[in-house]
Amino acid sequence: MIQEIKIEIKGLTKYYGKSRGIEDLNLEVKTGEIFGFLGPNGAGKTTTIRCMMNTLIPTKGEIKISGELVSRGNPSLREKIGYIPGELALPEYYTVNEFLNYIEAMRAKPATRREEIIDRFDLNSNLRKKIGALSKGNKQKVGIVAGFMNDPDVLIMDEPTAGLDPLLQQVVFKLLLESKKEGKTLFMSSHNLEEVQRVCDRVGIVNDGFLISIEEIEDLNKDVPRILEARLRNPDETRLTEFGDRLLEFRKPDSFVRLLIRKEDSIKDNIGILLAMDPEELIYPPASLEEFFLQFYEGKI
Numbered sequence: 001m002i003q004e005i006k007i008e009i010k011g012l013t014k015y016y017g018k019s020r021g022i023e024d025l026n027l028e029v030k031t032g033e034i035f036g037f038l039g040p041n042g043a044g045k046t047t048t049i050r051c052m053m054n055t056l057i058p059t060k061g062e063i064k065i066s067g068e069l070v071s072r073g074n075p076s077l078r079e080k081i082g083y084i085p086g087e088l089a090l091p092e093y094y095t096v097n098e099f100l101n102y103i104e105a106m107r108a109k110p111a112t113r114r115e116e117i118i119d120r121f122d123l124n125s126n127l128r129k130k131i132g133a134l135s136k137g138n139k140q141k142v143g144i145v146a147g148f149m150n151d152p153d154v155l156i157m158d159e160p161t162a163g164l165d166p167l168l169q170q171v172v173f174k175l176l177l178e179s180k181k182e183g184k185t186l187f188m189s190s191h192n193l194e195e196v197q198r199v200c201d202r203v204g205i206v207n208d209g210f211l212i213s214i215e216e217i218e219d220l221n222k223d224v225p226r227i228l229e230a231r232l233r234n235p236d237e238t239r240l241t242e243f244g245d246r247l248l249e250f251r252k253p254d255s256f257v258r259l260l261i262r263k264e265d266s267i268k269d270n271i272g273i274l275l276a277m278d279p280e281e282l283i284y285p286p287a288s289l290e291e292f293f294l295q296f297y298e299g300k301i
Helices: 045-052 096-107 114-120 136-148 166-181 193-199 217-223 237-246 267-275 289-297
Strands: 007-016 019-029 034-038 060-065 081-084 154-158 185-190 202-207 210-216 226-232 247-251 256-261 279-283
Touching (some): 007 045, 019 045, 034 193, 045 060, 045 154, 081 136, 114 136, 114 166, 136 166, 166 185, 166 193, 202 217, 226 267, 237 256, 237 267, 267 279
Parallel strands (some): 034 202, 154 185
Antiparallel strands (some): 007 019, 007 060, 226 256, 226 279, 247 256
């Protein structure tokens, strides 16, 4: 039975000279939840995670995991934590096995899941290879094995699926959901909106060093806008003006239209206007992170 392990961040601020990394961040990650930390590149996600891992010293504020101050560097606390960094700086002259042996010895806790995770990421054929000879995707696999192999009670991850193909991303998602079911505490940064929607319970939205909002993922999923794309046989620019600011793009050469559909918009009405212009095809993909943030900051979500 896993004891209660929550992450508490109070007033976390980190400046690099005059440049802001993160400012006055306050949040709590509950035991047994997957918390997403969502924001564009440069928003402050990696700075926060490095402070959580005690590899950066905050300008001010504190971080507690399981009630213990991270800044004290308690060895017993480190044994409970798995870490997958966003920018993997692995020793290229080590073989994969040598590196995993080193990480296991450093944590002073048996890597009870090492073989299992290696198998799940199909890394067996690379164990004797030098890390420097591996592809980016295989290096990411090594980082994931290192993070999961000692079955940590809390897992801190910075863009864990970066460099992985869609099938391996599914393996990561499954591992995260399994860990949650076992009562583990998971903190995951991402700039991938769809990824966060898929696995997280709550999400902290951060930009330019500030926490903008904390949302329940169910509420976020209801509010996220969608995109409606169409290629029209008989475009009518007068009718297209009816979309107002929902019209994100209209390309005359190929009669391509891109619309933003917000939660309060009627998909039926929008499609009705397009049908009058004889569309060759209709596509309804989710909005990108950039489109989501644009709407969020304008107060339309």
